[in-house]
Amino acid sequence: MMAHPPEVKAQALALLLTGERVMVVSRKVGIPKQTISRWRRDSDSILRQAMRGCPELRAAVASVRSIFVNLSQVDRDIKKSRCAGDEPAL
Numbered sequence: 001m002m003a004h005p006p007e008v009k010a011q012a013l014a015l016l017l018t019g020e021r022v023m024v025v026s027r028k029v030g031i032p033k034q035t036i037s038r039w040r041r042d043s044d045s046i047l048r049q050a051m052r053g054c055p056e057l058r059a060a061v062a063s064v065r066s067i068f069v070n071l072s073q074v075d076r077d078i079k080k081s082r083c084a085g086d087e088p089a090l
Contacts (some may be wrong), residue, residue, distance in 0.1 A: 004031060004035070008029055008031065009039055011029055012025050012028075012029045012031060012036055012039060013039060013040070013043055015028060015029070016036070016040050017068055018068060018071070018072065019068065019069075019072040022036045022037050022040070047061065
């Protein structure tokens, strides 16, 4: 198995956190989609294990996920607005 640079893995995981699909992340970072899926699965497992004994971490993760969901929705709204020819309200 070929080891990929840690910064590439970090970039891929960050893109996944923003809501990008595995296929899109694979194309953007140039890594096979199976590898991206494995990285996501492994990182989810590690995070779940860490959260088991730490309610503060669970709360922080829930908060961050909520922020990402909201930002993703804002991003989609801006893209829709631009496609329609409107200028987004900032």
